[in-house]
Amino acid sequence: MCGIAGLQTLNGETPDQSLLDRLSHAMAHRGPDGQGYHVRPGLGLVQTRLAIIDLAGGDQPLYGPDGKSGGPQGKFRVALIANAEIYNYRELRQGLTDCNFTTNSDCEPPLHLYGRYGLDFVRHLRGMYAIAIDDPVKDRLVLARDPFGIKPLYYTQTSQGFAFASEPQALIKAGLVNAELVTDKRDELLQLQFTTGRQTPFAGIERVMPGEVLVVEKGRIVERHLHQALPVGEVRGLTEEDAMVLLDQYLEESIDLHQRADVDYGMFLSGGIDSSAVLAMMARLNVRPVYAFTAGFDSDAVHDERAHARKLAARVGAEHEEVSFGEEDFWNLLPRVAAAMDDPVADYAILPTYKLAMTAREAGIKVILSGEGGDELFAGYGRYRSAMRWHILGGRPMRRRGIFDGLGILRREPPDWRFGIARAEASEGNLHRTRLQVAQAVDIADWLPNDLLTKLDRCLMANGIEGRVPFIDPVLADFAFRLPDALKVRRTGLNPFAPTLGKWLLRKWLHKTLPEAEPFARKKGFTVPVADWIAAKGDRLGKMVAGSPAIAEMCQPGSVESLFSATGSARTKRQGQAAWSLLFYALWHRCHIEGVQPQGDVFHNLHAP
Numbered sequence: 001m002c003g004i005a006g007l008q009t010l011n012g013e014t015p016d017q018s019l020l021d022r023l024s025h026a027m028a029h030r031g032p033d034g035q036g037y038h039v040r041p042g043l044g045l046v047q048t049r050l051a052i053i054d055l056a057g058g059d060q061p062l063y064g065p066d067g068k069s070g071g072p073q074g075k076f077r078v079a080l081i082a083n084a085e086i087y088n089y090r091e092l093r094q095g096l097t098d099c100n101f102t103t104n105s106d107c108e109p110p111l112h113l114y115g116r117y118g119l120d121f122v123r124h125l126r127g128m129y130a131i132a133i134d135d136p137v138k139d140r141l142v143l144a145r146d147p148f149g150i151k152p153l154y155y156t157q158t159s160q161g162f163a164f165a166s167e168p169q170a171l172i173k174a175g176l177v178n179a180e181l182v183t184d185k186r187d188e189l190l191q192l193q194f195t196t197g198r199q200t201p202f203a204g205i206e207r208v209m210p211g212e213v214l215v216v217e218k219g220r221i222v223e224r225h226l227h228q229a230l231p232v233g234e235v236r237g238l239t240e241e242d243a244m245v246l247l248d249q250y251l252e253e254s255i256d257l258h259q260r261a262d263v264d265y266g267m268f269l270s271g272g273i274d275s276s277a278v279l280a281m282m283a284r285l286n287v288r289p290v291y292a293f294t295a296g297f298d299s300d301a302v303h304d305e306r307a308h309a310r311k312l313a314a315r316v317g318a319e320h321e322e323v324s325f326g327e328e329d330f331w332n333l334l335p336r337v338a339a340a341m342d343d344p345v346a347d348y349a350i351l352p353t354y355k356l357a358m359t360a361r362e363a364g365i366k367v368i369l370s371g372e373g374g375d376e377l378f379a380g381y382g383r384y385r386s387a388m389r390w391h392i393l394g395g396r397p398m399r400r401r402g403i404f405d406g407l408g409i410l411r412r413e414p415p416d417w418r419f420g421i422a423r424a425e426a427s428e429g430n431l432h433r434t435r436l437q438v439a440q441a442v443d444i445a446d447w448l449p450n451d452l453l454t455k456l457d458r459c460l461m462a463n464g465i466e467g468r469v470p471f472i473d474p475v476l477a478d479f480a481f482r483l484p485d486a487l488k489v490r491r492t493g494l495n496p497f498a499p500t501l502g503k504w505l506l507r508k509w510l511h512k513t514l515p516e517a518e519p520f521a522r523k524k525g526f527t528v529p530v531a532d533w534i535a536a537k538g539d540r541l542g543k544m545v546a547g548s549p550a551i552a553e554m555c556q557p558g559s560v561e562s563l564f565s566a567t568g569s570a571r572t573k574r575q576g577q578a579a580w581s582l583l584f585y586a587l588w589h590r591c592h593i594e595g596v597q598p599q600g601d602v603f604h605n606l607h608a609p
Helices: 017-026 091-092 108-124 168-173 181-192 238-260 273-285 308-316 327-340 351-360 374-379 382-388 419-430 435-461 475-482 504-513 531-535 538-546 559-565 575-590 602-607
Strands: 002-009 035-040 043-049 061-064 077-086 127-135 142-144 154-156 161-165 212-217 220-226 266-268 291-297 319-325 367-369 465-467
Touching: 002 077, 002 127, 002 168, 017 035, 017 043, 017 168, 035 077, 043 077, 043 127, 061 108, 077 108, 091 108, 108 127, 108 142, 108 212, 154 168, 161 168, 161 266, 161 308, 168 220, 181 419, 181 575, 238 273, 238 475, 238 504, 266 273, 273 374, 273 382, 273 504, 291 308, 291 351, 308 319, 319 327, 319 351, 327 351, 327 531, 327 575, 327 602, 374 435, 374 475, 374 504, 382 602, 419 435, 419 504, 435 465, 435 475, 531 538, 531 575, 538 559, 538 575, 538 602, 559 575, 575 602
Parallel strands: 266 291, 266 367, 291 319, 367 465
Antiparallel strands: 002 043, 002 161, 035 043, 061 077, 077 127, 127 142, 142 212, 154 161, 212 220
16 A cells, blocks of 8 residues: 555656655655555656565565567566555466566556556556556556545546646645645535535645546546446345355455455454444454454443453454543544545544554554445444435435534534535435435445544554555445345334344345344444543633634634533534534644644644744
């Protein structure tokens, strides 16, 4: 896993080396094990490496065979840099017997596939990736991102040309674009806690969309191609028994592939359905004990998952490390976490995820498997069950109300904050899918890549760790998405008032495989007690947040202080979310728009001139 960046100039001049060095330096945390450059007239590519597979020989760029008669320093050779893990690389090598492989890297097969299939090379890849290919014969740059958007990729088009990077902050720190805020995206962030679509919160910086392949010539995009993540095919007619057999087969295959590494790997264990399923399968596949890390909170206000996770780890013989996240961690780590989230995600799960990554790295682990994607693909969220019902029966659209709606805090309640979600609903609803599938597809289009996967990528890569998500595998995802609705969502009994549960098939599999996980027990949910920590210092904190220019320009006078000072029964859940969102945004703005790097705790960063 790595960081990648590059610049294709408009005028054909060779990019300045100091600019490429700045890009490399800005992504050093993503690749602490080495760096590589590919430079020719009109183009410069940069890669920082986190060595996972072929530790000795997998340095990048990787070069293909000569496209013409050769030349000095690979003048006519196709070059590839990638932030990727191609899990089926061994199988791909077996089908490319006529190719001369020079490394054991998982990223070399895509290079030969590009030579054979051109832009369709991505159809053969099973993995997560952001790939850049220099094709000097056709004089073009090709960028490709995996269909679920597991790995990030951003670009900007300037007077110098076309530039791209794994993180927006790299483009800003390299001086290619200024850190200017898009206010519509700010509003969307406050209401949703993430942003949707192609446009980032930074003016001029856009996302390569999940599944997109871009062709760039002479500093401008000339082609866009899209490979969909989800199947369009009809729901498969499967019995529960047949589906259980296939689930076991596909889950075992995916996790086996996701364990391919030449370094130590482990997993994040929350004790929920998804991570428990990953634990059960990893325990089956591994001879040595599984390394498992669980976060818990020293607070009576939220459910602590450590005891349950401890029981499961003991059941399978895992080496289990419990990580406590307390109020002191909140005040001390939050500025660093906000700095890592350059593409902002105000999901409080970023906090324990960041500390878990710190702990795993200290333990010598470089690869972590995680359960992201299980809820989206097997229909675990309660909002899906609501979306399945017709309006007259209590059904309602997802995310119909923003966090700040009706609270009287913002000077102007943004009217268009839901535009990105509505766009996804319209697009996914036109593909002859069930109501449940539409709800799942809407989340997979934006919530999954722009919240959950961004959170995992930034928190882990800030600590030099690769995150892998075996539920988000194309084969497993195709199977799960096309399951009949009744194998995803079902009542627990014949009584019409019996609870309805999502992830039915996955629960059944886990009940059979690891019954100690209690998969049919009532879900307690994952909550971080940020609202209580904020409330405990609300009077002091409210004044400091209100004094932030970023907050003052958009909030009613006095409203922020009142919000932060509200305690006890006078404080609603949504007010707690709003206070957290404003605090996160103030720290994020301080770092990424004002350009002040974090030092010290939350109070120091809010107070610093």
